[in-house]
Amino acid sequence: MEPTQESVPDDGAGVAPSATAPLAPARTRQTLPPKGACWYCDKPLDNVRRFCDKECADAFDEEKEYTR
Numbered sequence: 227m228e229p230t231q232e233s234v235p236d237d238g239a240g241v242a243p244s245a246t247a248p249l250a251p252a253r254t255r256q257t258l259p260p261k262g263a264c265w266y267c268d269k270p271l272d273n274v275r276r277f278c279d280k281e282c283a284d285a286f287d288e289e290k291e292y293t294r
C-alpha cells in the first residue's frame with residue numbers, strides 16, 4: 227500500500243489560499259471606523275461604509291502610503 231501523492235504536493239503550488247493572504251493584508255482603510263461620510267471626499271454615506279466607491283478607497287490608501 228502506497229500513499230497517494232495528493233497528501234504532499236512537492237511543487238509548492240498547492241499552498242492553501244486561506245493560510246496566508248498574499249494580497250492586501252490589512253490596509254489602512256480597513257481599520258477606519260465608518261463615519262457616515264467618505265473618508266476621502268467627504269461625500270455623505272450610510273453608516274456602514276467608509277468610502278463612496280473603490281476609487282476613493284484606493285486614492286485614500288495611496289495618500290496614506292505616501293505620507294507615512
Ligand SMILES: [Zn+2]
Pocket residue numbers: 264265266267268269277278279282
Ligand atoms: Zn468618496
